[in-house]
Amino acid sequence: MMKLDTIILLCFLFNTTQQLNLNSCACDLTSKEKAFPHETLNSVNDNALNCSQTVTAQKALELESLLLGLKLRLPQLLNDVSILEKEDDGELYGVVSLQVIENELIEIKNMIDRLNRTTKGHQQLTADSNQQLAHLREELQELEQYDTLQVEMRRKDNQRLKRALDECRNDNDHNPQPTHHPDNVCPHGKFVNITGPRFYSTGESTVNHKYGGWGRDPEPELGKENWYWRVILNVNNIYANQISFYSSLSSLTVGVKTPDNFIIHPSNPTTNTIQGPNVVLYGGALFYNCYNSDRLCRYNIATKTISTVQLPKGARYNSKGNFCHLSECYSYTDMDLATDESGVWLIYSTVQHFGNLVLSKVDITFPDDPPSLNQTWHTSVYKQAVTNTFMACGVLYATRYINQDMEEIFYSFDTSTGVERFNVGIFIKKMCPNIYFLNYSPVDQMLHVYCDAYMVSYMVLFEEIM
The missing domain is CATH 2.120.10 (Neuraminidase)
Structure with missing residues (x-):
């Protein structure tokens, strides 16, 4: 009796499944939008990261420091030469001062050599960076077409309006206040x-x-x-x-x-x-x-x-x-x-x-x-x-x-x-x-x-x- 009940239950489930299959339907979804190019976006992010790691503030600071160093060194050299010309002490101090001046000239020459090497390196870096930025700009312009909700376009419009508002405010300010450096600012500038x-x-x-x-x-x-x-x-x-x-x-x-x-x-x-x-x-x-x-x-x-x-x-x-x-x-x-x-x-x-x-x-x-x-x-x-x-x-x-x-x-x-x-x-x-x-x-x-x-x-x- 138990076996007969089991067979009847299995037959019922089979018939029900067949009926469901006969009543099921399927449809194809076709989108007119292009698939978003995630690989391109990832490539842009990687290239931008590499560019920011290559072009650092430290490189610019190195060049500025060398230029500032030369600006300070040259007047000091002239002053030391002037002191040497005035010295008259049996040639002892004159020889020492001459050695100091010779060392200064060697250091200035080394700084100029470093400046030339740094300048050439920065010129090549500038050329490479300009090329990379142009390529990034083209890729970003291609990605903008996927901004169907025009979020990026509205953001740029807001930025342009903000700049125009700032310029308008500056033009209307007929009595600008003189610039005063705070008392705690170093008189020589930033170290x-x-x-x-x-x-x-x-x-x-x-x-x-x-x-x-x-x-x-x-x-x-x-x-x-x-x-x-x-x-x-x-x-x-x-x-x-x-x-x-x-x-x-x-x-x-x-x-x-x-x-x-x-x-x-x-x-x-x-x-x-x-x-x-x-x-x-x-x-x-x-x-x-x-x-x-x-x-x-x-x-x-x-x-x-x-x-x-x-x-x-x-x-x-x-x-x-x-x-x-x-x-x-x-x-x-x-x-x-x-x-x-x-x-x-x-x-x-x-x-x-x-x-x-x-x-x-x-x-x-x-x-x-x-x-x-x-x-x-x-x-x-x-x-x-x-x-x-x-x-x-x-x-x-x-x-x-x-x-x-x-x-x-x-x-x-x-x-x-x-x-x-x-x-x-x-x-x-x-x-x-x-x-x-x-x-x-x-x-x-x-x-x-x-x-x-x-x-x-x-x-x-x-x-x-x-």
């Missing part, structure tokens, strides 16, 4: 690159004195505008007790000091002794980290007096918060002094801020009142991931170690806006593996470097304000 090295010498020092600092006073006494100063740490690279002065770059090169050389303290270090290489001279006073102390010292050259200021609680000192890279830390670089167009700055780190860079403006009062720390900024970059810092036009810049031949200015912090950048991407060609001292001179827009007993300088390039 874009460096060239060099311009100067490279050990002076009278030996390679045993690896650490030290040198530079110029941004606010010199009358008659000392062309003087240079130098501080050399002792052989254990911890402290120094005197500052030396030189009447010119030639004097610094051959090691001829002026009579105005000062011993801050006898050879045995005390709390007033210089600790670490990061010192600066400003307004006839030397600023440095007080020995074995979390205080900032100022030594007044004229009065031979020392005044100090206590750093905030938790400031790291005594080689606890140094500049470092992966394989080495630079001893006793906890505190970094810097100068720029506005005065003196102190860069350090604190326990409370997790070892990140802290920046304070040093309030300078003369002649005998101690300095003080004014406004303070906290950054998000770890100090021991940085090899050095400097200031220029109120902007903090930090460097990192790339290899023995190259250092990168990778970070900036603008004190006027609080904006941080981690992609500055300006490279320094090093003359020795480690930079122990780095400071910007607003007098001549130079970077002064001290590395393994050598003094090196680089020209800072700024993009002119239009």
Whole structure:
């Protein structure tokens, strides 16, 4: 009986399926629209991406930097030649200055060669890019025919109307306001690159004195505008007790000091002794980290007096918060002094801020009142991931170690806006593996470097304000 029921059910399903098949229908759909060419669109996207990767802002910046470098170098060369013509010192300084001029001519020739190579490369790049853009334009025009809803056409019409409206507004503005640059804009323009090295010498020092600092006073006494100063740490690279002065770059090169050389303290270090290489001279006073102390010292050259200021609680000192890279830390670089167009700055780190860079403006009062720390900024970059810092036009810049031949200015912090950048991407060609001292001179827009007993300088390039 069970088998008979099963057979009857199967027969019923078969008959029902046959009836459904007889009643089914099918139709063909024919579209008058062309199939959208997705492959062409993908090809356009790929070509546009390749073009944007080939034509970069960095290529244009390289050309602009070379042109700006030549513009700055040529007047400096004329000035150096003029100084050479006036020198009359038994031929000693004349020979040194002549060597400096010869080096400048070699560097200028190298810059012109690089400029010629860059120009030829850019000409070929321009020709190739024009050809690619023409091809992309043709492909985009072909793709526009698929814009059946005219979305792209309406967008272009709106853009034309907006431009016409802007032009109409500009024409009706009969009393335009004069353009004023904000007070926080750098008078030289935007910092874009460096060239060099311009100067490279050990002076009278030996390679045993690896650490030290040198530079110029941004606010010199009358008659000392062309003087240079130098501080050399002792052989254990911890402290120094005197500052030396030189009447010119030639004097610094051959090691001829002026009579105005000062011993801050006898050879045995005390709390007033210089600790670490990061010192600066400003307004006839030397600023440095007080020995074995979390205080900032100022030594007044004229009065031979020392005044100090206590750093905030938790400031790291005594080689606890140094500049470092992966394989080495630079001893006793906890505190970094810097100068720029506005005065003196102190860069350090604190326990409370997790070892990140802290920046304070040093309030300078003369002649005998101690300095003080004014406004303070906290950054998000770890100090021991940085090899050095400097200031220029109120902007903090930090460097990192790339290899023995190259250092990168990778970070900036603008004190006027609080904006941080981690992609500055300006490279320094090093003359020795480690930079122990780095400071910007607003007098001549130079970077002064001290590395393994050598003094090196680089020209800072700024993009002119239009």
